[in-house]
Amino acid sequence: MKKLILLSILFLTGCTQPAQFYDGQADVLFDAAHGQTAGEADWVIDGAFSSFNDVIRDMDYKTVSTDYDTTLTYEKLKQYKAVIIPEPNIPFKVEEQEAIQRFVGEGGSIMMIADHYNADRNLNRFDSSEIFNGYRRGAFDDITKGLSHDEKQSERMQNVKGSDFLSDTFGVRFRYNALNNVRIDADSAYDAFGLLDNVQSINMHAGSTIAITNPKIAKGIIYPGKLSQNDRWPHAVDQGIYTKGGKDEGAFVAISKYKKGKAVFIGDSSIVEDETPKYVREDNGNTKRTYDGIEEASHKVLLKNLVTWMMKPEAYTTLEGKVTSDQKTPLLRMEVPQQSKEPKQEPWGQPGHGYKWYDPTTFEQGSFGADSNKRVENKSVTKKSEPLEIQAPSSVYPGDYIKIDIYSQKQMKDVAIELIDSDGRQVGLFNGRPPGKSDTYNMSAKDNRFHCYFNGKIAREAVHSVTIKVYVKEQMIHIERIDINS
Missing domain, CATH: 2.60.40.4060 (Reeler domain)
Structure with missing residues (x-):
């Protein structure tokens, strides 16, 4: 057996934050305050979302980021034309949901980028689809079900309540499914507002789809083709693929028109990420590995089209008469929020020694949000x-x-x-x-x-x-x- 003989290694790195923070002077605000750098994720504008950030800046829009612990308020959001929320791992407070709702309702645009169910990168029982939807699977009536006393009492969980927020507001809901390594050819039959112009294909790498629950205000833009269980992500906690594909499986990309504003929904962060992570993992200090998904297929073209649509103010308040309407996505019984069940015990793993997702003083030095002095003292x-x-x-x-x-x-x-x-x-x-x-x-x-x-x-x-x-x-x-x- 080959052996490794090494001396102890100590990693001492500085505490760093994104170069550009919220300043009220930009066009687009990126949210980095809800666990966007947990686990292997590095979804910040100076990290593995920097290529997407460059796409937007090349369109002559200025971008900035929140810091680690910003609370989203309407007073902050209203200063921007658009807000982009990449794959959150920390839930929104009720007042943040209300701020998002008001911001879009009064003419702002928002992009929500999710991932497959159970992507829970910081092992807090919440994944991005649940956070966007507004409730935890199997915990609709008590969103804190299964959390420890310290988790429940943490500042991050104050005024976090379960609701069908996304469906009630935007007419969509992220599904629990998990499609893996699926190529989707763009179909002009699903196009609206030129969003598929010059888009040939899209790749899904362990992502989810989006159910249309209110076709009056929401529409799918990209739908998968024929699917089988071979397209299921191997680590899915349920059947992973819910239908034989097509519109019944739900949209990979969807849009919504809520009052005066607009919303875009994407079921997989891998079409946006690049291979330039900046921060180490907050739980163990390891170097992250991300992938150059934004360079695949027509991903950049699609993202640019979506941003172009988002940045154009339009006062119509419904999609009826503007696009070919979708039908409601047929749902499985287990997808009814109040009837949903947790198919496997959560979280899917236990955090490493001393790491607490809600306490940045336990984060490793060099991770986003870490407090280096307290980290050394605590550990x-x-x-x-x-x-x-x-x-x-x-x-x-x-x-x-x-x-x-x-x-x-x-x-x-x-x-x-x-x-x-x-x-x-x-x-x-x-x-x-x-x-x-x-x-x-x-x-x-x-x-x-x-x-x-x-x-x-x-x-x-x-x-x-x-x-x-x-x-x-x-x-x-x-x-x-x-x-x-x-």
């Missing part, structure tokens, strides 16, 4: 640590059994490890328990050094890579990475 990370030798496989498969040996010149007590994959999930199985931190052990003398070892198993859900975190008396002293074989 008690020292700048000096004893050199360690870690012996572990250089790569493993999901489901593999694994042995990790730790050697030191100094005896250490209460040594424990965590195994965290690239999605921030606990993937180490120890002593027959669910994924989580190992038991603690004391080192014993061996070959003129001190030694302890851990036998465990890699969870089958592990993806991309695993970070081994070594703790002594609850203090993290070592970080090391091994690869996951696909």
Whole structure:
């Protein structure tokens, strides 16, 4: 077995924020205040949404971003022509929903970019489709169902309530489905307002579709073709594909005309992202990996067309008589908000040691929103640590059994490890328990050094890579990475 022998590594990076914040002087405001950089996401204008930002700026519009903890108010939103909300992972407060509703109703435009169901990047039980829709699947009457006391009491959850907000306001609802690696050819039969001009095709990579619930004000622009279970994202928690495709599956891109304003809805962030993430992961400090989806197919052309339509003020208040109307999307019984159920226990993974999605003082340095001084204090990370030798496989498969040996010149007590994959999930199985931190052990003398070892198993859900975190008396002293074989 190939071994890795490395010395402890300490990562010390500065606390950074987007270069351009809300200033009331721009045309387009990007929301970065609702977990847009959680997990592998980096959906900010100086990160992996920078190419999209360039598209808009090349259209002679000025763009700015909120900071990490901005509350969206009408007074802020009304100073912009359009607001773009990429894949949120922190829910909107009632007053923020009301601000969005009023902003659009009085002539503003909004773009909402979602992802597949259960994309929950910060493991708080909310994914972007649920946040936009206004309720959690299986928790319509109590949106805080399953949350811990500290989560419920956090500032982020104050005045967050469940409702059918998106459907009631804009006549659409993001579905729970998950379509993977699907090419969609543009069909002029679905076009409206020239939104499909020069658009040939679109690629979906683990995304959702949008149900039309009020055809008087909402319309699908891009619909998938024929589908089968082969088009289902492998990690979908339910059937993933709800119909045989076409309009019955829902639109990948939809528009809405709410009073004087406009709205655009997109079911997958991968058509917008690029491969230039700026920030490290907030939960474990790892470097992010994003993809150049905006350069695929006709994605840039489509996005430019959508922004062009959004930036044109038009006072009509219905789509009736303006476009060929859609029919209501047929829904499954489980999609009725009040009857929805959680098909699998949430969250889909457990956060790494010390990370709390609602508390930026627990975020790793170099992540968006992190407070570097408080992070060091809370985690008690020292700048000096004893050199360690870690012996572990250089790569493993999901489901593999694994042995990790730790050697030191100094005896250490209460040594424990965590195994965290690239999605921030606990993937180490120890002593027959669910994924989580190992038991603690004391080192014993061996070959003129001190030694302890851990036998465990890699969870089958592990993806991309695993970070081994070594703790002594609850203090993290070592970080090391091994690869996951696909």
